[in-house]
Amino acid sequence: MLNTPDPPAAIPACSVVCEGRLFNLPDICCSASNCLLPSARAFAVQIIFNLLPFGQETKMKVYQTDESGVFLYAQDAAVLPYGAVLSPPPRCDAGFVAVWDRHGSIARTSPDFGSDKINLWEIVEDHRRDTLHLVNDGQQYVIGSDTDGNTYDGLGDVPAWLTTQPRPSVLHYWSGGAWVLDEQAQQDADAAAERVWRDAEIQRVTPLRDRHRDEVEQGIEPTLSAAEYAALLIYIQALRDWPASSDFPDAAGRPEIPVGIAAPA
Incomplete structure (x- = not known):
């Protein structure tokens, strides 16, 4: 002493x-x-x-959070680290996380941040690893990016301008919480595709007609018989009339290829 x-x-x-x-x-x-x-x-x-x-040293159990307040891990510490809290987080089911002070009511640099005298834990949905899509055009959304003034960090309910459902096709639009097929747009697309097929088919078989005509004019024995040639002319005309058919643009109703005319490869 x-x-x-x-x-x-x-x-x-x-x-x-x-x-x-x-x-x-x-x-x-x-x-x-x-x-x-x-x-x-x-x-x-x-x-x-x-x-x-x-x-x-006198140690205490603390619970570390990230910059968004999401619970990361627990540890023993002599002093309260930056972003750590003293209140234990609640248990969460899969697809959810515990977030401290979700709305940032207390600055992380404040001495009151993480105090055990208050409990600011909240359980929220976790979509940070999900693939999200914009409902206006189906494009993939990058978490945290700005889109027309809107941002989403992947925590909490998915906002109305995003969805986890991929857009099936460009012919679908978002309505009532789901992608809906635009029937008129589908019909227009089918009709356009069928016209492309019709034009290609006429271009494919027209040389057969021209060859037959040339052979006849030159006095050469035609490759096609008279019946086959007549069927070919009927087929070409049916192709021209195909868009006006009641079956158009259903491919099952296409004009039938006549016997003796090879089908396209």
């Missing part, structure tokens, strides 16, 4: 805080600048070191 002179009666009481613990030391020392007993202050320090041995 240190040898210290007896402190005068006029020395006021003082307090010492060490490792979060408060020690009142009346009539022993004073930390004021006008203290007359430096050896007495040394005596006080000796008392503190005797109470809490050098190197000893």
